[in-house]
Every structure is written in C-alpha cells, then in structure tokens.
Amino acid sequence: FVKENISLAANNPSAWNYLRGILDINDLPYSRVEDFVRMYADASEDATGDVVDLENPPPSKGAELPCPAAIEFLADIHEKEGRVLEATELWRSLADEHDTIRKKYWEFRIREGLKSVK
DSSP states (O other): OHHHHHHHSTTOHHHHHHHHHHHHHTTOOGGGGHHHHHHHHOTTSOOOOSSOOTTSOOOOTTOOSSOHHHHHHHHHHHHHTTOHHHHHHHHHHIIIIIOGGGHHHHHHHHHHHHHHHO
16 A cells, blocks of 8 residues: 555655554564665666566656655665665765755764764
8 A cells, every 4th residue: 555655656755654654563674675665766777667566566657766765765774784884875865966955964864874884
C-alpha cells in the first residue's frame, strides 16, 4: 500500500515517513526496502520499464527524480548498515543540490556521521 502511494507521489515526504514508521513498528531493517528506495533516489536509472515488480512499483511517468526523501532514506539505510561514508555522500548531495533549503541540517548530519567514523 505505502509503496504504491509513493509510486504515485514520490515527492510526498509523508508517505516516506509512513514507510519508516511501518518498518520501525515491525522492527524491520530499512535495508529491506533498499531496492525500492534506489529507484527513487537515482534519476539515471530507468525504473519505468515494461516489466512491473508488484512488490516494488516504479515511479510514475513524469515523477521528479531523484526524490530528496528517497535520497535521505537511502542515506539512513547506509548509516544504519555502518556505511557512513556512503551516507555522507548522499547527505552532501542533499545539502548542495537536492534539498538546499535544509543545507544546515544536512551539514549537521554529515558532521555527526563523520564523528562516528573516527
């Protein structure tokens, strides 16, 4: 249900937060939806092919990709899996390009993430 709604309105952060809540309440790792999230976080990937994966619906035609909420989700997956440097690269892309309105927040996440690496 949640993935289907994300596919219809990829840039609705509420749907992404709902997905997080579903995973959290069921104590499931975020990495469980990594393949799905990647379709929305990477604008170069051709996710709207002829074959449809019902478990991972692709973005609707005309969706504005990459989706900042998906990039954030993917960064959180990396962070939770211990891949902090990959997460910081994504946070940097949010700060500099995809979500500049929250630049200070992303810079904070980068600093905090890098502290955990040392």
